[in-house]
């Protein structure tokens with residue numbers, strides 16, 4: 001039996017169509033890591049690593065989910081920011097994660 005497809009679903013204040021626009025973004029707003037959108041919430045990737053499913057982070061946790069208040073974030077940045085860091089602080093940490101990852105790639109490439 002097929003269930004009817006509805007676009008009436010919302011995530012907080014985000015409509016299904018707005019959520020699909022977020023899904024088009026394939027990298028983390030903070031650190032630039034890849035976002036594995038196809039996995040369901042609580043799913044595991046091919047390596048067995050836990051992957052969160054919705055990948056939306058509220059810039060201001062005191063406010064609800066809305067297009068203006070949400071960014072696409074990897075599970076690591078989402079957990080790191082939590083309720084302890086501000087959006088601006090997470091931008092700094094995300095850049096540090098990105099730089100560290102790029103430096104590791106450069107060292108690997110130069111070592112050959």
Ligand SMILES: [Zn+2]
Nearest residue numbers: 028031074077
């Ligand atoms: Zn990230």
